[in-house]
């Protein structure tokens with residue numbers, strides 16, 4: 001049992017915890033950061049799924065900018081995809097392609113999406129963000145996979161992202177800082193312009209510079 005516990009991936013552990021919590025909202029428990037000193041004022045379903053308020057923001061962003069194509073990296077249980085799909089449903093058009101490379105997590109996400117009432121707006125793929133092929137122009141790109149590869153994802157998909165589109169990078173708080181530094185590095189290179197929203201886990205809202213009018 002000890003060995004099994006040790007081998008349990010973080011994603012699988014949080015998946016089981018989320019199952020046990022049964023959709024109950026909990027106070028956010030990310031550590032306080034200089035930019036977000038009161039994380040407990042936010043709520044969460046689990047530590048992998050975006051903060052509840054960020055989920056609401058995603059849905060509202062979709063009704064605000066009316067994207068035709070959304071790409072999400074890191075579906076986990078499909079919760080953020082479902083919230084964005086609710087926005088698409090209100091808009092009456094558009095689609096989400098969301099990838100999850102862990103097959104166990106992917107299977108659970110498929111179940112959740114199938115039961116969500118918005119499955120027709122979501123294409124879930126059991127694929128890596130660094131390999132999956134997407135055709136067409138991306139209007140909303142939500143980077144929420146492994147922390148260390150978010151920069152690679154943005155660089156990989158940037159040519160396909162619309163100049164009027166929005167790029168989101170989650171987990172951009174100053175702790176651990178990896179995603180924040182990546183976003184600021186790409187900004188310093190002139191690739192994107194960023195706004196750092198002070199949520200507990202941090203959210204970069206960005207836009208690409210090339211083609212901007």
Ligand SMILES: C[S@@+](CC[C@H](N)C(=O)[O-])C[C@H]1O[C@@H](n2cnc3c(N)ncnc32)[C@H](O)[C@@H]1O
Pocket residue numbers: 011048049050073074075076077078079080081099100101102105127128129130144145146149
């Ligand atoms: C933070 S969770 C995503 C949470 C989800 N977006 C939400 O808010 O409901 C990150 C997920 O990305 C997956 N992942 C990590 N690297 C990946 C990659 N290169 N391609 C696709 N999925 C990846 C992990 O297995 C994990 O389930």
